Amino acid sequence: MTRRLLALLVVIMVGAGPMSLADGEGEARLTIAQGTDITSLDPAFSKIRNDDNVYLELFDTLVHRNDQMQYVPVLAESWKALSPTTWQFKLRRGILFHNNEPFDAEAVKYSIERIYDPALNAPGFLKGFVTFDRAEVVDPSTVNILTKTPASLMLDWLAFVYIMAPKHYKSLTPQQAALQPVGTGPYVFKEWVRDDHLTMTANARYWGPKPQVQTIVFRPIPETGTRVAELLSGGADILQNVPPDQVDRVNRSGIATVKTVEGGRDIFIGMRNDRPPFKDRRVRQAMNYAIDVDVILKNVVGAGRRMATLANAHVNPAIRAYPYDPEKAKALLAEAGWKLEGGTLTKDGQPFAVTLDTPTGRYIRDKDIAEAVASYLERIGIQVKVNILAWPVYSKKIFEDVAPADLYLLGLGSSFNGQSEMQYISKSYAYNPVAYNNPDFEQTYQDLNATADTAKRTQLLHRLQQIAHDDPPIIFVYKQVDFYGVNKRVSWEPRRDELVILKGATVK
Incomplete structure (x- = not known):
């Protein structure tokens, strides 16, 4: 077809019921x-x-x-x-x-x-x-x-x-x-x-x-270069996820400008806690120490810094982001029984070999971040196959099958209340393939869900963040900085939650 x-066919099926303003020549679009x-x-x-x-x-x-x-x-x-x-x-x-x-x-x-x-x-x-x-x-x-x-x-x-x-x-x-x-x-x-x-x-x-x-x-428009070209040619008026290295080009075009907002989307690498070797807390800690996220952000994204916690509200001020410490990572892996032989980590005769699923075009430089993460893991002896998937295929694995690979790059938005971000790694969250199994975390989350007192909720949220930091179910990456390309004829401002709300937008 x-x-x-x-x-x-779609137009025919909808019928003529709803009433809209008549189309006309020179309409605002x-x-x-x-x-x-x-x-x-x-x-x-x-x-x-x-x-x-x-x-x-x-x-x-x-x-x-x-x-x-x-x-x-x-x-x-x-x-x-x-x-x-x-x-x-x-x-x-x-x-x-x-x-x-x-x-x-x-x-x-x-x-x-x-x-x-x-x-x-x-x-x-x-x-x-x-x-x-x-x-x-x-x-x-x-x-x-x-x-x-x-x-x-x-x-x-x-x-x-x-x-x-x-x-x-x-x-x-x-x-x-x-x-x-x-x-x-x-x-x-x-x-x-x-x-x-x-x-x-x-x-x-x-x-x-x-x-x-x-x-x-x-x-x-999945391909970022094509999206930028459409913005600069007038084929698009508002563009999500302008690549950082294209910001100057857009701003110099005379046609559009880039508007930046620090968003609340948490970009992370999920680890399947229900699969060996990620059942071991020491291995998951090592994965966080092994990656120089700040260098990746500087070279690949061009903005942002490593996040210490998923929370975007009621943030625990005592928590610091994992530093890049490959020697610490190696020591934790050795403590967990992994030996480096010929450049590859092995345990019980089996290599440490994993697959990392990543979408392409959904988040800013998503597959590039995934490939950079894989390169750092390979430096400490972990074999990583990066599996690049079109968004419809990736989305089905995550949101329908809830069955991604051993590792997966994902970005989840925020409700800016602290609790919804903690829910991402709770058993109560439907799209939670990390299979995090920490009874202390689950009990604290249940206590939070049953508590209305603001001071008590903040205390519980701080506790949840500390548990997830010390026993990490994910590799913490960063909170996405959002770059929007906007045609100069359009009056519209971006929001922290990534919603593109147009009912108040105007066109010159």
Whole structure:
């Protein structure tokens, strides 16, 4: 099937229900170049920030983080915790979905419960924030959300629960739902040609501030050089992940400028703690000492410094990043029973040989970082095969199969509360292939999840960070510095959480 025919079929299936501003000559238009395409147009299957960048224009959530990373109301007017396990949300009235269905408490209840429907078999990302029990409709503008245990991450969770039109989605198969999005957002879906482009148009009846840009196009362009070329030729207006060595070129172009923000995405090398030799704490510590991350960042990325902890809030000030100390690494490996023979570490007659999975084009210089990490490990006698994968293949291994290789490079975003970052390595996190097995960590995390007192939570977060530093389940790399290329005709500012929110963007 050709791309043109596929696009036509998608448009036909969507139908003429939603109302958008009429297309016209000279319309304001924005094109966003991302490193990968979205996973699906069904928010229940969201996996990466690129998905959310699209969903946030088509759908609304009950709450949202503003650019100061504080939670503010969206479809909810207000909220309160009635008890540690019951939260009540008051909803805005008079809002319509794109297909004219009314937004109300039933829509909230449906959208949440749909995520947990066994027949849908949605992935586990949204299921790991809270232990959801049920949603209760109090009246059309009031809904209670009940959890089985205290829900300290309630707002973090709801910021990514997109509210969907119940009648519309009940009439669709899961395959149809993946192509026919209907929400209450500022933009209406027009067409999606996978791996080519996704187009949306402004919603003339949007309940909030009206969007200033008529048409938004998302284009997946995996190769960084091609993305930069598109920005400088006018084929893209906002570009994610400008390579650091291209920053001066973009700034000198007269067409675009680079905007930089220190983000909250943690780039790390996961170690499969359920596989030998990574069951041994000393080996995992050695892996951290063996790599000169700061040199890699200087030579490969051009920005950033080694991170000491995953946390982006309530950071433990006593923790220092692992220094580069290859002799310490060798001593720990020897203590763990590994012998260096002919330049290769061996134990019980077996070489220390591992595979390192890495995506390409998803994060800034991702495969280059992975290859540099592998070269440092090889210096101390570890045989490393770097397995470079296109994002769709890599994403399936991580987020569906949850079965990457012995080592894997991954970057996970932040909710800027400290706890969500610690959850990455907890058994409660659905996408956690490290299989970290530290009872002290798990008990402390459970205590954190059950605690509302701010001072106590900070103490527990500091404890979690110390445990994960001393018994590291991952190789700590860095917190990604984000470089955005922006056409000079566009007024738009980047955020720390990597969300490209366009409802306030303007074009000269």
